[in-house]
Structure formats: structure tokens, C-alpha cells
Amino acid sequence: MSSANSLLISVDVNRLTGELTTLAGITEAGPPVVTRVVFSEADLRAREWVKGLCREAGLMIREDAVGNTFVRWEGSEPGLAAVGTGSHIDAIPNAGAYDGAVGVLGGLEAIRALQRVGYRPRRAIELVIFTSEEPTRFGIGCLGSRLMGGVLSAEQALALRDKDGHGLEELRSAAGFAGPLGWVKLAEGHYSAFVELHIEQGPILEREGIDIGVVTHIAAPASLRVVIEGEGGHAGAMLMPVRHDAFCAASELVLALEAAAKATGVIDTVGTVGVCEVFPGAVNSVPSRVRLETDIRDIDGARRDGVIASLKTAAEEIAERRGVRIGFETVNADPPATCEPAIVEAIERAAKVAGRSSQRMVSRAYHDSLFVARFAPVAMIFIPCRGGVSHRPDEYASPEWIAGGVEVLARTLAELASQ
Amino acid sequence: MSSANSLLISVDVNRLTGELTTLAGITEAGPPVVTRVVFSEADLRAREWVKGLCREAGLMIREDAVGNTFVRWEGSEPGLAAVGTGSHIDAIPNAGAYDGAVGVLGGLEAIRALQRVGYRPRRAIELVIFTSEEPTRFGIGCLGSRLMGGVLSAEQALALRDKDGHGLEELRSAAGFAGPLGWVKLAEGHYSAFVELHIEQGPILEREGIDIGVVTHIAAPASLRVVIEGEGGHAGAMLMPVRHDAFCAASELVLALEAAAKATGVIDTVGTVGVCEVFPGAVNSVPSRVRLETDIRDIDGARRDGVIASLKTAAEEIAERRGVRIGFETVNADPPATCEPAIVEAIERAAKVAGRSSQRMVSRAYHDSLFVARFAPVAMIFIPCRGGVSHRPDEYASPEWIAGGVEVLARTLAELASQ
Known part of the structure; x- marks a missing residue:
């Protein structure tokens, strides 16, 4: 733990905000409007672009039958349960650049920041890009994490249709994903811990001038x-x-x-x-x-x-x-989720080391972590977003807020992956 | 007048109801649902089919720049103002088989019934198929009759767009209609009288057991x-x-x-x-x-x-x-329209000769006659429709009701065209 705390982590926030801007430009609408419905041409193009960044960072990529994407930084003891992080890159119609994207590209930057200081994880660190956190296409949110958590069965998933009558089977095949949907479910013990970085999507952190929200409960x-x-x-x-x-x-x-x-x-x-x-x-x-x-x-x-x-x-x-x-x-x-106290405390320690103020809070929005909680201990790191605005083109998180969140995530992952 | 009254008119209601059924089958939806939005493939197919029936009856056809279709039975004195009748064949989404169609195909059958008894009109009788009585596509109803009545200018018409952003110019050209829209306007004196046959679209006639509604005012x-x-x-x-x-x-x-x-x-x-x-x-x-x-x-x-x-x-x-x-x-x-007392009385006389009960009433629905009233004397003949139901697939008028309406229309046209 002391080794993780002593790391001289430096987040390359210029690169990261540039990547967030590039990702926001991959949209079905005209920028700055982000519309990236799952399995749309824009969603598939965004996935390819993010995977390219992950390959540049020397990470291994696996995709499951519904398109959940696992980007793995192998640990020194590959047999141990991994530490997970991640979020989603699909976006509702007329959305902004930060919801989900900060957790994916910020998670990647956290890994790169740890790589740059020569940190070597004992447990593997896995960045997950979840399929269809947003309910736009199928009317049900967190499709990928529901299947992962066994909350949605393969049969239920196959019955899903979009408003044009296209089924999940047809759409995932067209997107290049195959194999039994039942295999998407992950076993208890796959992750020793899972931490999602996300914008607050509410006004509290900005209003109270707090850098980091440490999520203790996810609303139902x-x-x-x-x-x-x-x-x-x-x-x-x-x-x-x-x-x-x-x-x-x-x-x-x-x-x-x-x-x-x-x-x-x-x-x-x-x-x-x-x-x-x-x-x-x-x-x-x-x-x-x-x-x-x-x-x-x-x-x-x-x-x-x-x-x-x-x-x-x-x-x-x-x-x-x-x-x-x-x-x-x-x-x-869905029932609400309670976050794992040990991870909550690890985030609070990381914030302290990073010199960032933090506050415990509740997540009112849906997150994939709600379903990851079914098979792994979870917690979430929130950063402020301007005016609490989300799901709109004017959604905004400052480079400083993002840099703080990524540093706290990197330090938390380092502590958890060292255990 | 006495010659028109003494005609032994016989409406071929079997043929007419068969034609109404065939027309209802030309739809963008699955029968019995009628959806026939102006300039859709179904609308164009329906126009061709109706024009074919008119040609079979030996009538001349002219189309104006917006697709209003004039089917002319020439009179013995071609220089006189014509007597008009007609209605529309476009239909809102999820509509039925009678709204508009009874006035077009019934108008044609009225002409054929007069032809069969050897009647020869002094004034020409013109059957008009108005373009886009329904507002579905452009958000404004009675497009064809508004242009005909000079209520809508060519400039205003050209500014109309459908929900996909397609303009009237593009859509009418694709449908095969060309020429200055300003030429659609008809002069005062084009028609000496205009009579539209239509289902009531309300419950009164059926409930009170009356065959014919004689419209005195059209609502605003x-x-x-x-x-x-x-x-x-x-x-x-x-x-x-x-x-x-x-x-x-x-x-x-x-x-x-x-x-x-x-x-x-x-x-x-x-x-x-x-x-x-x-x-x-x-x-x-x-x-x-x-x-x-x-x-x-x-x-x-x-x-x-x-x-x-x-x-x-x-x-x-x-x-x-x-x-x-x-x-x-x-x-x-739009302001309301008052029907021409002389035509109202002619309809009442025709109903009496035909042995049909009649009652004066108000039209609460929009009709092309509202705009024809800007340049010609008008009145309308209503027939009952079951339960007052319209704009629904279960819209229904019985063959007996239709036969009554067509006979009264034929007798009214004969009287007006003899004057």
C-alpha cells in the first residue's frame, strides 16, 4: 500500500481531453451533439478507435458475445482475480461528451499514468467498456452489465427488439459479435474489486467545491x-x-x-x-x-x-x-446497490494522497456498477460536472476535475491491484 | 327541372361498393387499414386507378400543377360555367374506406347513372379529385382547394415542407405535376354550382334514421x-x-x-x-x-x-x-362557409324525388367545399356513417346509405346542369 501511495503519478490531461473531444466527434448527430446508440455505425467506429488507443498502450483486448470489451493489463500474478474499472461509450440522442466516456478514456489514462511511473500491478487491471449502458435502443439500460451479472438471462436478452423490430441477435451479429449470450455472465471472484469513474450528473460537487464524490449507494x-x-x-x-x-x-x-x-x-x-x-x-x-x-x-x-x-x-x-x-x-x-466499504475507504485514501477534497454521496443515476455489484465488490468515483447537467450537448467537466478523478482512480487501482 | 326530376335513375351500388373496396386496398398499411398520404406511392397508384375508371366512362381528364384532377363530362353548351362535384382520395394514417372516397367514386357513379338513362347535361359536369384534403403531410389541410380558391398563394405553398424536410416543389415534381402553382387558382364563374357528397363523420343521421344531411354551414x-x-x-x-x-x-x-x-x-x-x-x-x-x-x-x-x-x-x-x-x-x-340556398333547396328537392328523408345540418369537419366556396356557390350532401365513426379503419357506410347519397347527388347535378 505504501508503494502505491508514494507513486509520483502525473495525469496527461491534455492528451485525455483531446481524446474525449475526438470521441465526441464520432456521433450520429452534428458535433457538439453526441448521439451514439449501441451498434450504430458511430458506436462501432467509436469502439474501433478506443481499442486502437488501448493497443497503443500495449494492452490485450477480449470481446464477449454481446460486445462487452475487456482491456487487460496483466499482473505479475495472473492467477489472481483482477481489479476492474470502466464504463460505457454509448450515448443517448442529443447527449454530451463526458457521461461514460470519462470512465473509459479516463480509465485508460489511469493505466497509462501507472505505466509511465513504472508501476507493475500484482493483480491484472481490466478496463471494461460495457455494451449499451443507455436504454435508447432496447428500452432497457445496462444490457452488457446485466448479462455479465446474470440479472438478465440469454433468453430475455434475445427477446429484446428495437423500435424498428430488429432483435438483439440480428444487431449483435451485424456488429460482429457472436457466441452464446449465456457465456457473458462472469463468475463471482472474477474481480477482487471494481471501481467506476463517472461524472456526477448532479449539481452537488460543483456547488460545494468538492473534487471527488465517493459513492456509497447506487439508487434503485x-x-x-x-x-x-x-x-x-x-x-x-x-x-x-x-x-x-x-x-x-x-x-x-x-x-x-x-x-x-x-x-x-x-x-x-x-x-x-x-x-x-x-x-x-x-x-x-x-x-x-x-x-x-x-x-x-x-x-x-x-x-x-x-x-x-x-x-x-x-x-x-x-x-x-x-x-x-x-x-x-x-x-x-432493480434493487439498489451498496458499495464495498473497503473500496470506498481506498478511494478516500487515494483522494487524500492526491490532495483532492472528497465527500461520500449517493448515485441517483443508473450505472453498470449496479450490476457488477451482483458478482463483485464495487464503488464509484464521481467528479463534478458543470451545473449538474448531463444527457445534453452542453454537459461539461473541466480538465482539472477530470485530472483529479483520473489521479484518484489510478491511485485506487494501484492500491487494490497491489493487494 | 321537370326533365331532371323525371329521370329513372338507378345507382349501380354493387359496382360502386366494389370500387370503394378496391380503392381501400390501395394503402400504405395492411388492409382494412387505409393510409394514403398525398404523393405517396399508394396515393399515386390510387389516382391512376381512379383515372382509369373515369376514362372507361368516356370522360376527359385534366390535372393542374398541384395534382388536382378535373374529370369532365362535356355539356351541350360548352361555353357555360360547369357544375362541379368531387372530394378527395388521400387518407390520414389508420383511416377507413369512405371519407372522401364516397364523394369521388360516388360522384363518378352519379355521372355514369346519368349517362345510363341517356341524360345529356346542358352545362358540363366536372368531377374534381382534390389534392391533399388531409393535413397529414404538410400540416395544412385542403391544399388543392386552398390553391384553387386563392386562399393559399403559390409562394406560401412552395414554403410547405413535410416532416422529413421535403418541399412541395420536390414532392409534386416527383409525383409528375409541373407548371406554375399560381395557375391552380380558378376564376369566379368557373363553376355555376359545386356539390360535394361526403359521409357525415358524426352520429346524427344514423341516430335519427335520416338518409340525407343537407349542409347549410361548414364549421370554422x-x-x-x-x-x-x-x-x-x-x-x-x-x-x-x-x-x-x-x-x-x-x-x-x-x-x-x-x-x-x-x-x-x-x-x-x-x-x-x-x-x-x-x-x-x-x-x-x-x-x-x-x-x-x-x-x-x-x-x-x-x-x-x-x-x-x-x-x-x-x-x-x-x-x-x-x-x-x-x-x-x-x-x-379559416372563416366558416355558408352554403348557397338555391343549391340547398335543389338537394332537398332531389331527396324528395328520390324518396329519401333529409335534414339540414352543419358540417363540423373540414372539406374542400369550404375553399371552393371562395369562388363558387356550394352545398354538401351528407350520408350517415355507422356510429359517427370516421378517420378509423372501422369507418362504415352501408350500400343503402351510399346508394341514396349518389342518387340524390345525380338528381341534384342533373337539375343544376340543366339550368
């Missing part, structure tokens, strides 16, 4: 699809008293979720309707069907489930009063 | 586009108290329009939000922008404008309270 997200079926008709001729307008019912439901999330009185509860499709979608046609996708989160699983229950109660009342049918499908409702 | 529709701009962010990390969720604001606006339309206390007021696009449209992203398309109608223009004013007042309050921006764009706000 639930996603529900809602279908409202009413009665369509001509917008001119269908008179108001006889209408069963699916979009009016959906609008009440949107507001009911907002009210239920606020009604817990706890800042940690959030509820969002981010997707809405109105059918048939003509200006002169009364909507007959609406499909919503909702996202409900809390650090307390029971409180989150209470919000879901409130939403369903509201839906029953709306359906009854308006003469529409409302159906719910639970896409996922 | 207004269409507004609304853009709500809030603030996006990560659905997990953006806490409820700091949100400016564009979709929650939009939901309030949808309910405000519903309430304003109901608040007039008059059955003739209707308000609908039929189109909603949520941006960026990801389940884990707080909506930053929403685009709505609204349709507001009344037979009283001032009352309709009162509903629009209520909507805008509600929008101001919502924008202020939620910290979002709400902008309105008026796509159209």
Missing part, C-alpha cells in the same frame, strides 16, 4: 411502459362529451407521476416521462392510443415502489373516469 | 402548432424541485385545451391535440422540448377564437409557473 431505478387505449375519431366531428381521448388521459398520468414523485417529500425521489408516442398522430384525429415510457428512481427501493403504486392508483381512477384502458409493463425494477 | 377550423421549451437533463440526477420539464408543461396545456373547448357549453366546440413530439425522447432524459399540433373548431368563428384565447392565457400561466417558454404558430384559422 424502475422503468415502466404504459399504454393508454381510448377511442379515436375525427377531430372535427367527434363531440367533446363522447370522447375517450387517450392523450388527455396520458396527460393526466404524466402530471400524476410528477405529483407522486414530489409527494414523498424526499429530494431523492424522481419520476420522469421521457417518451411519448401518440397514435395515429394526425392533427385532425382524436388520439386512440398513447404509449409512455416512465423512469422512477429512489435510493430507497420501498419508497420508489410507493410512487409506482400511487401512479397505478391514479391510472385506475383516470381509466374509470375517462372510459379508457391503461396497461403497465415493468421493464425493470 | 383553426390549427395551431405549439412549441414548449423547458430544460433537459438526466432523469435520475435532475431533482424534482429544479426541473422545467417541457412534457409536464405540455400535459397541462393538453388538459387546458380540453377544458376550454368544454367550457363554451356548446356542443359545436371541439378542441384536440392530435400530434405530440417529445425531445430528446429517451426514457432516462427529462424532456427539454415538446411540439404539439392542435385543432380547434366551431361553427361560430368568434367562439372558436375565444377558445384559442383561453388556451393562450393558460399557456402564459403555465410558462410563468413552470419556467418554460411556450410559443404558438397559427397554421390556419
